[in-house]
Amino acid sequence: MSEMSVMKALNLAMFEEMVADEKVICIGEDLGKQGGCWGTFTGLQEKFGENRVLEFPILEAGYTLFSVGAALGGYRPIVEFMFADFVTLGFEGIVDIAAKIRFNSGGVDSCPVTFVLPQGGGGKSGAHHSQSVEAWFANVPGLKIVAPTTPADIRAYYRAAIRDDDPTLFIYQRATMGLTGEVPDVLDEVPSLAKAGKIVKTGADLTVVAYHRALLNAMAAAAQVEEETGKTIEIIDPRVLIPFDKEIVFDSVKKTGRLMVAHEAPERGGFGAQILSWVVENCMKELKAAPVRVAGVNSIIPFGDLEKYLYPSVEDMKAGILKALK
């Protein structure tokens, strides 16, 4: 085990997959000497060369589509968007082309591209650099969405996303780049994207499903509520949103009878609404109270410190937990 940051875990996962498979290539801006905008590509071009770490001009639409062509040519591209917000420019390539390669080829060809999206708040960068985009893509059949939080999970599930033969969005929270944690020196087995849910903490009175910074805030809030009320709270990190591990959530809700879902993306049309629907459809008779969502405000993200008014805080999480426990 080594203590490492999310940033280092991202770098390690790419390094390991590039060693394991010479067809893995990286595509994005400033990937050369700069090592990527966030430093996550540090050393990769030096180690693997310019033909495997391709530094592109600023043309997200172009290199998204390019990656699909390279995938059809037998490569396994990792495509970084500097900010998840910039994926708007790659939308056609992901939604219209990559997601439909397998279908339109009659199930013959795959499109093993991993689109990497650093998202969310924490950078205080305002409207165009702080959005959470998972729900934009959750409605598109053919895509998979991977969204782990801790350094160990980032390393393992990033590798799983790269290995997966389907177009996969790998979404992580930019604000938690410096989050550190124990990471195994060797990953014995790259996990499957199926059944990826993880019980972070067991409990008997409430099930909380959350990811990214919302997960960290929910954990902090849960500790306070447990301390104050004596109730115990089960917390689930889904780690992968599509395919979603429904069973682990259903099993937990059937035990606790209560549910809270939390994420930073706006509440309206957010992925939490989908989780809530599945639970209501499948666990109605075990539910003791209406499930609760804690999510971002349905508004535009302001610049600087003002962003705190948009994203769910530990206090918001605590209020949500208390409401769900009523």
Place this chain on the structure above:
Amino acid sequence: MNFSNEELLEMYSDIVKSRVLGEKIVEYIFSGKIAGAIHPCLGQEAVSAGILTAFKKSDIITYGTETHRAQTVMAHRVGWKPFIAELLGRTGGCNDGISGEYHIHDLKNGQLPAAGALGGTWAEIAGFAWALKNDGKKRQIGFAPYGDGAISQGATYEAMNIAALFKLPILFFIENNGIAMSTPVENQSPLENLADRAAAFNMKGVTVDGDDPVAVAEAVLNGMELAANNEPNVVEVKTMRWEGHYVGDPQKYRDLSYKEDLDSICPVVRFEKRLIELGILDDEIIKAVRESQTKEIVDGFDEGLSQTIATKEQVLDYNRVYSNNAGGEL
């Protein structure tokens, strides 16, 4: 002209085949046998014939898409019967009649995935061309066609920039038929020749007469050679669309006086005259070619129409959407 009499006759055969296919598509749409808005090639047959001649004559292997009016090239790639069946939405189609001619995709035959929204496939083909080059595959190139309309899309500029920057083996081909749906080319671009855009990326760009299959074939062959030497370039061919954007389009946006004397602008008639002057074509051959090409296409339609359409199970097959069992559910 570096084409043998046999090659010219085959070129003639292809231009006639394109004409017959265009006519049959119109006929089958009006009789309700083809669904959707298919864009027939009438008036633009010399373009497909020229491209096909180049493909057949060169040892260079191409991977690409086609413009929607170059259906003869699509059919050449994926096979005539699978193409026609796909057009008809039948199970003998190259994608089981499920994807449709709009979204045709058959990599083993060099047919890269087409895209509904225009502009993107140039960059997609650039990525494929990069893979060919990176794998050291000699004399294999990307062939990236678009019409005059699509190349106003920003993604085409990004694709040309990428290709020039990475010196990719790719030929960008512009089939300029003078009109994008209802908008004439002069309302789309200030340029007289759209191939001039190549200069912005330090690439070669040529413009030739798209109603002359020989000129098209020569330009494509030259462009393919440049591309095979990692010199991406642009070839523009100028032609004219006879039909509306879709079959049945009343074309209220356009002066239709050209329809009064189609023979005077017809690329098939023009090529026939030329070959007759050269002494390699006569009325007998003209009749025989027309009959044999019509038969092949009509047989293809008959066979396609005799096939079933896909079942719900085939369409909703999980394995058609995801590559492995970690895909969740449909």
